[in-house]
Amino acid sequence: MPNLDDKNAIAFEFARICSLAAVKVMEIYDSDFETRGKDDKSPVTDADELAEAIILAELAQSLPGVPVLAEESFASGFRPKTDGIFILVDPVDGTKEFINKNGEFTVNIALIENRAPTAGCVFAPARERIFVGGTSAWAGPLKAGQSVSVTALDAITTRERPATGMTAVMSRSHADERTLSFADAQGVTEKVSAGSSLKFCLVAEGAADVYPRFGPTKEWDTGAGHAVLNAAGGAVLTPEGTPFLYAKETVEYLNGAFVAWGRPG
Incomplete structure (x- = not known):
């Protein structure tokens, strides 16, 4: 179980879970899946729901007791406590991109503390690229289901604003x-x-x-x-x-x- 004070460890635990959930996401992505409409008219597929179930099960094991606000369970009426530390989950961010099969969708998990994000992972499984951020940030190649190692990723930083625009x-x-x-x-x-x-x-x-x-x-x-x-x-x-x-x-x-x-x- 990662220490909540170790933001990098939390971020890499999220990365592990994102990679695991992405196996199911890609299995559905590569099939002739059906699209349904939620009550708010937004689209949803089996990938959203099955990946979220995997993520929630893993978080319950690795970070027990931490409330989780997840898109699909929220849509089904679940309202966790979010007045302290909690986790945000979007099992397939960019469902329209998923449906259009352009590869620009991600699996997202973030830790929120004092109303601000302190650790997170964004995994684009169709692009085979992962982004991990705690106190530092990394990015690199990853296939769905692969283990995530800091040594296989590159440190990333934002750039200075260019003078030319x-x-x-x-x-x-x-x-x-x-x-x-x-x-x-x-x-x-x-x-x-x-x-x-x-x-x-x-x-x-x-x-x-x-x-x-x-x-x-x-x-x-x-x-x-x-x-x-x-x-x-x-x-x-x-x-x-x-x-x-x-x-x-x-x-x-x-x-x-x-x-x-x-x-x-």
Whole structure:
């Protein structure tokens, strides 16, 4: 059982669980799966539900007693306590990317403490790439089901803002006029589209400088990517520059607008 004070150990435990759950995700991804609609009209597949069941079982063994807020169990009516330490789970972030079979979906797990992410893992199994963040951040190749070792990954950090203009990464499915206007106002000279939490990870590894998001997201969509970006030297802030916080129970964990910065300010 990892010590909750050892954020890197927690992040690598999340990575182990993400890799394990991704075996089932990829099995379904490579099949003729069916898509269903949830009560909120968002799409769901067997991959979301079966991967979440694996993740929840593993977390119950490795971090017993820590509440878990997971997308599919929340949709089924489960409401854990989130007024202290808790875990966020999105078993398939980027379900539209999963359905479209473009590979840009991820398995996400994050630890939240004092309303901020302190450890997380983002695994893109179809891309065979994993991102891990605790007090430091790493990324590297990984196939679903493989064991995760720090020695097989590279340390990643955000980059200095280039003098010639920033690169912004934006949602493949949800870029809107406000997002585009914000990017233009910041002097962005290049725009890159990506799906799921990979947008945070592109900023974390220095491939982009900023990820603005004004459309709606839920906390399980952002927690793991936020943790990786923090560990790599970045920050996620509101558009006004205040901390972007979690445990928003009264609004059913709906996020407001945020900007993920490689190098704040």
